[in-house]
Amino acid sequence: MDWNSYIKNYQSYLKIERGLSTNTIENYSFDIDRLRLFLTENEIAVSPIQIGEETLQQFIYSVSKQVNPRSQARIISGLKSFFSYLIFEDYRTTNPLELIETPKTGRKLPDTLTTDEIDTLIAAIDLTSNEGERNRAILETLYGCGLRVSELASLKISDLFFEEGFVKVTGKGNKQRFVPIGDLTKKFIEIYKNNNRTQLSVQKGFEDTLFLNRRGKQLTRAMIFTIIKNLAFKINLNKNISPHTLRHSFATHLLENGADLRSIQLMLGHESITTTEIYVHLDRKFLTEVLNTFHPRKNPHSDLPEVEG
Structure with a gap:
């Protein structure tokens, strides 16, 4: 077989x-x-x-001169997976990348928005436009439920269990x-779904898709990126944001307000709580406050038994 067949x-x-x-x-x-x-x-x-x-x-070595260490690490990881597959299928007996070290990249902490910045971003949406109510529902859902952009784009009307207070998400x-959904997010989805979405000519195959473009088809991830980028530009927000920024902000704000990591992990759909722990590093001040509030030895003058000398 040639490369094409193996791939x-x-x-x-x-x-x-x-x-x-x-x-x-x-x-x-x-x-x-x-x-x-x-x-x-070559x-x-x-x-x-x-x-x-x-x-x-x-x-x-050639790649290292073209991309940053993070991209280099991703390429090595991807190729290791390919050669592991070839071993799994008995095409090879060894992985030629096994001894090649992945460059140290450090942990890149995600950007987040404050609640005021999120309010300003959503307030900048032109609700008089045809897509205004849809765009507000999109941002409210990304932030209110902590969804990935691909999860939001594929969300179905049949996934909405509003009476139970949940949406079913395919990750x-x-x-x-x-994932639990708040009353405010439900309200804006209902406004869009019942008023604006009904005005569209829905294309065959997209009858159950919640968020549609003006042609009645599923929104692309690129379009959702563009909506958010344009709003950030409109309010002169000097942060490099994306739909994922709203997901990070969702988790960060939950943590800051006392939610436990396990609950956040379940809502985000992380397989490992190690992935969720990245949000812990975002606000050291919050963690200090938790310690000072809840630890039994928070007060240096608490009643402790005297030590006889």
């Missing part, structure tokens, strides 16, 4: 057996295509079965979870 089989494995999303599969495939382009440009004729550690080290790997 195609790998993509099928990621989709069927690991249940990864189309976007994730495309990212994995991009890393392999980058390696294949390097081999072509006239190295070698298959995925034959390629060795030395050639891959040359590739990684990474098609894993579903129920």
